Amino acid sequence: MRRDNITPVNPRPEFIRLQRKGRCFYTGLGRSKLSELIMPTKENNYTPLVKSVNLCTNGKKRGLRLIELQSLFDYLHGEVEKFQSEIRKGGAQ
Helix, strand or coil: CCCCCCCCCCCCCCEEECCCCCECCCCCCEHHHHHHHHCCCCCCCCCCCCCEEEECCCCCCCCEEEEEHHHHHHHHHHHHHHHHHHHHHCCCC
């Protein structure tokens, strides 16, 4: 039997929702760490390290925060590279 149009069972989404509780299914990061990465703060010089979007209905204070998953993965891979570089230099802790 030939199946040309097979879709993966669990394709990786482009965006993920900032969870209300628990940990991110894809990275294991908690809500507070994800918030730290996606929100502009003094610590990140008001430039978030990971891309996200807030889908908010006009007139509402709250919305649905979506994180661009590839941006999160790119950030984490960059952190791995920094860590590996520090190990090679002998300065990782």
